[in-house]
Amino acid sequence: MKAEGRVFKYGDNVDTDVIIPARYLNSSDPRELAEHCMEDIDKDFVKNVKKGDIIVADKNFGCGSSREHAPIAIKAAGVSCVIAETFARIFYRNSINIGLPILECPEASKAIKAGDEVEVDFDSGIITDKTTGESFKGQPFPEFMQKIIGAEGLINYINSEN
Amino acid sequence: MGMTMTQKILAHGAGLEKVEAGQLIMCDLDLVLGNDITSPVAIKEMAKFNKEGVFDKDKIALVPDHFVPNKDIKSAEHCKCVREFARKNDITNYFEVGEMGIEHALLPEKGLTVPGDVIIGADSHTCTYGALGAFSTGVGSTDMAAGMATGKAWFKVPSAIKFVLEGKPAPYITGKDVILHIIGMIGVDGALYRSMEFTGEGVSYLSMDDRFTISNMAIEAGGKNGIFPVDEKTVEYLKEHTKREWTAFEADEDAVYDEEYVIELDKLKPTVSFPHLPENTHTPDDWGDVKIDQVVIGSCTNGRISDMREAAELLKGRHIAKGIRCIIIPATQSVYMQAMEEGLLKTFIEAGAVVSTPTCGPCLGGYMGILAEGERCVSTTNRNFVGRMGHINSEIYLASPYVAAASAVLGKIASPDEL
Numbered sequence: 001m002k003a004e005g006r007v008f009k010y011g012d013n014v015d016t017d018v019i020i021p022a023r024y025l026n027s028s029d030p031r032e033l034a035e036h037c038m039e040d041i042d043k044d045f046v047k048n049v050k051k052g053d054i055i056v057a058d059k060n061f062g063c064g065s066s067r068e069h070a071p072i073a074i075k076a077a078g079v080s081c082v083i084a085e086t087f088a089r090i091f092y093r094n095s096i097n098i099g100l101p102i103l104e105c106p107e108a109s110k111a112i113k114a115g116d117e118v119e120v121d122f123d124s125g126i127i128t129d130k131t132t133g134e135s136f137k138g139q140p141f142p143e144f145m146q147k148i149i150g151a152e153g154l155i156n157y158i159n160s161e162n
Numbered sequence: 163m164g165m166t167m168t169q170k171i172l173a174h175g176a177g178l179e180k181v182e183a184g185q186l187i188m189c190d191l192d193l194v195l196g197n198d199i200t201s202p203v204a205i206k207e208m209a210k211f212n213k214e215g216v217f218d219k220d221k222i223a224l225v226p227d228h229f230v231p232n233k234d235i236k237s238a239e240h241c242k243c244v245r246e247f248a249r250k251n252d253i254t255n256y257f258e259v260g261e262m263g264i265e266h267a268l269l270p271e272k273g274l275t276v277p278g279d280v281i282i283g284a285d286s287h288t289c290t291y292g293a294l295g296a297f298s299t300g301v302g303s304t305d306m307a308a309g310m311a312t313g314k315a316w317f318k319v320p321s322a323i324k325f326v327l328e329g330k331p332a333p334y335i336t337g338k339d340v341i342l343h344i345i346g347m348i349g350v351d352g353a354l355y356r357s358m359e360f361t362g363e364g365v366s367y368l369s370m371d372d373r374f375t376i377s378n379m380a381i382e383a384g385g386k387n388g389i390f391p392v393d394e395k396t397v398e399y400l401k402e403h404t405k406r407e408w409t410a411f412e413a414d415e416d417a418v419y420d421e422e423y424v425i426e427l428d429k430l431k432p433t434v435s436f437p438h439l440p441e442n443t444h445t446p447d448d449w450g451d452v453k454i455d456q457v458v459i460g461s462c463t464n465g466r467i468s469d470m471r472e473a474a475e476l477l478k479g480r481h482i483a484k485g486i487r488c489i490i491i492p493a494t495q496s497v498y499m500q501a502m503e504e505g506l507l508k509t510f511i512e513a514g515a516v517v518s519t520p521t522c523g524p525c526l527g528g529y530m531g532i533l534a535e536g537e538r539c540v541s542t543t544n545r546n547f548v549g550r551m552g553h554i555n556s557e558i559y560l561a562s563p564y565v566a567a568a569s570a571v572l573g574k575i576a577s578p579d580e581l
Contacts, residue, residue: 013350013439017547022526025199026229026236028206040549060351060384064545065526066286068203068302089355089386090286094302144186144316154304155210158312162212 001122003080003101005052008038008045009114014057015064016091020073022065033069034076051078054120056112058084062091071095081120083127083138085109096145097154103127103138111136164414166322167389168357171297171411175280183321191221192279192296194309197265197522198226200284202243203303208311216251217313223255223274223283224248225265228522233529263494263520266290266378266462271494273404277392278411282306282315287462287544289380292389293373294396295410299387320386322357323348324419327364329428334578336472337372338464338542338562341379342433344425346443354384356420359413361391364427370399371468378463379544382440432577434540435560438548446577452559456539457488457570458551459563460518461525464542465493467500469563474506476567476578477513483573488515489524489531515570527551533558540569 018041020033027033038045055074061084062070071094074082082095085106095102101122108127112118116131125138141149151157165173165180173181175189196204201224216222224244229237248256255274262268266287269275277295281288284306291298301315309315325344345352358380360373368376373390380388390396392410400408431445459465459473470492482488490510492498498520501507510517524531525543533539533552538559541551546558559575568576 015545015547017526017545017550021549022199022228022528025526025528026234026240028203028240040554060354063350063384064286064381064547066200066284066288066300066302068200068284068304071302072203086351086354088351088384090300090302090381093305097302097304142186154308155207158308159210159212 003120005054007116010057012058013060016070019070030076033073037073037077052080055082059086063088066090068094071100075100099153105138108136164416166417167413181319185319189280193281195223195283196306199228200303202240204306205247207307216310220254225257227264264462267493276406276408278409286381289387290378292377295392320357321420322359324422325360326362326424330367331427334564336562337375339433341376345383345440350441351384358385358388371466437557452575455537458541460491461543463544470501472563473567474509478509480571482514482570488570490515491518
């Protein structure tokens with residue numbers, strides 16, 4: 001499986017309140033949530049994001065609330081992958097559970113710039129910045145999580161186990 | 163190599179003799195909880211399971227608390243979805259408006275969380291129950307759905323940071339000051355993926371309400387959970403609130419910790435987190451002259467009876483500064499009732515505050531105290547992120563109920579000593 005797209009770049013501690021502000025949590029419709037994705041940190045994100053684009057951020061991406069609406073909004077906005085130095089624990093778990101590919105890679109998070117064209121190979125964990133020609137090795141998922149991702153989410157995985 | 167307190171609870175929950183940091187385990191769950199924002203997403207996911215129904219109708223808690231009493235039509239639809247699910251599955255612990263409270267204040271009060279439990283909740287502040295010596299952690303809606311259906315959840319066993327609390331806190335120093343100080347010290351990702359284990363003789367000076375506040379904010383340091391040992395105060399609390407059997411686990415003497423910090427409680431000062439991260443802490447020495455527009459006293463962090471008493475202690479016989487709005491929200495119906503019986507509500511109203519029915523409301527910018535552009539609020543809540551309580555150019559200053567009450571009276575960020 002591969003992802004390819006243009007990069008939106010953010011800094012440290014991007015919290016779930018800016019990913020999807022609580023004033024929109026009276027809805028759980030992915031399309032409606034996607035319309036407000038990243039609104040409080042980057043009001044142009046929704047206008048500019050195209051299917052397949054990639055978010056790259058620094059440390060502790062997705063900190064704060066446990067709202068699964070955050071990875072749901074990112075996925076529904078068309079984002080194919082999130083790369084960060086580190087992810088907040090609940091966001092990490094939620095992304096795997098809903099099938100939003102995420103990768104921890106401090107080197108890629110430092111080097112990749114906004115607007116770069118990036119390709120991610122999930123099988124090898126290799127991240128390639130096609131704009132600069134640099135490539136990086138992302139942290140591979142433990143086998144157990146690969147199974148959840150392979151089943152396209154936790155519930156399918158549980159169904160397949162029983 | 164010994165196990166930490168958290169590891170021992172997880173080993174027990176997984177039916178294993180021993181676990182170690184990094185190990186992936188499957189645990190039996192004692193309680194699965196959700197609220198009116200996260201449960202509807204989980205309920206939708208439940209429909210995808212091959213098997214219908216819930217694993218145990220007594221071990222699920224559904225608490226509409228974020229946007230209730232319903233703030234708008236969409237919120238009303240969410241609450242209706244949760245209500246109908248609770249009826250259909252005969253969920254014992256569904257709490258309707260009138261009996262509900264903010265989930266993390268309500269569930270311990272109802273005796274549903276006890277030492278040794280393994281608890282997940284689709285709310286990040288589920289870590290609150292660590293105050294009682296339980297393992298509890300926040301998850302998302304899909305994990306909640308899986309938990310409700312199977313009664314199990316997978317965990318990566320965390321390593322831990324040990325916080326040795328020493329000395330007795332000075333007057334006006336509360337659990338909130340302790341946890342804000344710690345977050346200021348280690349940062350908002352200082353405990354990422356790890357347990358925060360609080361020990362030391364200083365624990366004995368902290369009330370259960372102080373401990374709930376401290377465990378509640380473990381997530382603001384990125385922690386997986388924040389846990390206290392079970393002592394006399396815990397036992398006293400349990401006697402009053404629960405009939406459930408419980409097991410106290412203790413860390414092994416040779417347990418290994420990633421890091422160890424000593425926190426001298428007697429040296430702590432009133433601590434306030436400035437915008438826009440809880441780690442951005444200041445004390446009266448360097449907080450300067452910050453004029454404010456609003457004060458909020460409540461939430462799962464500080465809406466318990468001790469918090470109400472502390473606010474009332476300073477507001478008694480005083481009045482909130484002209485032009486300042488002060489919103490006080492007892493976290494549960496029982497806290498509300500007790501505050502009424504003790505005359506605290508009268509004190510609040512005489513001081514010029516408004517008192518609301520239990521709700522998470524303003525803490526997450528839902529309703530009941532939203533900030534306009536450029537406005538500043540001192541709040542006893544737990545997050546001061548950009549836009550958390552309203553406009554993206556508004557500001558939240560996190561503080562204890564004492565500091566919040568003093569600030570309301572003086573119209574600026576103030577220490578109780580300034581009154």
